[in-house]
Amino acid sequence: MPTKSLLKRLPPKKRPKKAKSNTRGSTAAETVLSEISGDTLATKAAIEKAGGIVTGQYLDPLGAQPLLLAVLPIDQVEPTPFQRDVSDSHHKRLAGVIDRTGIFLDPIIAITAPNGGFWTPNGGHRLAAMRRLGAKAITALVVPKREVAWQILALNTEKAHNLKDKSLEVIRIFRNLLEERADKPEKEFGYYFEEAAFITMGLCYERAPRFSGGVYNSFVRRLTMFSEESLAKSLKVHERHAAMLLELDAKVSEVVAKLKAKGFVSPYLKAFVVGRSNPLRFMKEPPELEDLMATIRGKVERFNVDKIKPEDITASGGGASDEE
Numbered sequence: 001m002p003t004k005s006l007l008k009r010l011p012p013k014k015r016p017k018k019a020k021s022n023t024r025g026s027t028a029a030e031t032v033l034s035e036i037s038g039d040t041l042a043t044k045a046a047i048e049k050a051g052g053i054v055t056g057q058y059l060d061p062l063g064a065q066p067l068l069l070a071v072l073p074i075d076q077v078e079p080t081p082f083q084r085d086v087s088d089s090h091h092k093r094l095a096g097v098i099d100r101t102g103i104f105l106d107p108i109i110a111i112t113a114p115n116g117g118f119w120t121p122n123g124g125h126r127l128a129a130m131r132r133l134g135a136k137a138i139t140a141l142v143v144p145k146r147e148v149a150w151q152i153l154a155l156n157t158e159k160a161h162n163l164k165d166k167s168l169e170v171i172r173i174f175r176n177l178l179e180e181r182a183d184k185p186e187k188e189f190g191y192y193f194e195e196a197a198f199i200t201m202g203l204c205y206e207r208a209p210r211f212s213g214g215v216y217n218s219f220v221r222r223l224t225m226f227s228e229e230s231l232a233k234s235l236k237v238h239e240r241h242a243a244m245l246l247e248l249d250a251k252v253s254e255v256v257a258k259l260k261a262k263g264f265v266s267p268y269l270k271a272f273v274v275g276r277s278n279p280l281r282f283m284k285e286p287p288e289l290e291d292l293m294a295t296i297r298g299k300v301e302r303f304n305v306d307k308i309k310p311e312d313i314t315a316s317g318g319g320a321s322d323e324e
Helices: 038-049 088-101 124-132 148-155 163-181 186-193 197-207 213-223 231-261 269-277 289-301 310-315
Strands: 053-059 066-073 077-079 108-112 118-122 137-142
Touching: 038 053, 038 066, 038 108, 077 124, 088 124, 108 148, 118 124, 118 137, 118 148, 124 137, 163 186, 163 197, 163 213, 163 231, 186 231, 197 213, 197 231, 213 231, 213 269, 213 289, 231 269, 231 289, 269 289, 269 310
Parallel strands: 077 118, 108 137
Antiparallel strands: 053 066, 066 137, 108 118
């Protein structure tokens, strides 16, 4: 099924220009929030219902959005279900630092969760560290707008993602959006996903945690674009592409096994096989992703390991490592 007619790439992101000093946002005095209403009032009620307490309220100095500073019962807070998993070693080191200082100085960001309690899109390691120390409560900056969770994950640069981490995070965000906004076009959420290829790669990693995504990502990224179709419909396309990728990877693994049986040893054997079988760089016009994968698979199935010499693999320059 052709996808190019259904898909359209978002325009490239523009970096904001450096602004003149003291020309944007509010003064300190203008951030005072004496009365709250709407979502902010409902959020305050949710905090109190959960057993927390609001210790402050203000308008943020850049966008004048209402924010609540609160102390929440720690058992009422969980990481968002679509972000990457907490690093065991990182949260243990963080717990040691907090324990030595004896004071928690870096509030987590929190939003109300759909079914009660709170999610933190930016604070999973701090939350895990405080739990490790046996804390009863945790300080949080609570944002009334729940969609900020996706924005924060898109902006989070605390720890660099590898392809697997980022792809799994994106597919989790996709599934969360699917529950609430399944009829909305996929392209509307491009900001949260960053690249459409991450959705397909995430599906692959869900099914095969040891999937060698880096070997295939360059052409998947180039030929996968955000869809004009709804999230529900676009997911079917990504699922089909993921299934084709996993089938291709299985065929590539068969060739790699034959190369190893002939004595070839390299962490780049998969990349070598795919590179030799991928004609994309010779094509004047980019093909459909499905057509390219079918072409690569055909070449892989006809791959003659008897013609490969050690210098061929050395000359290929490696590329993406088979293991991530």
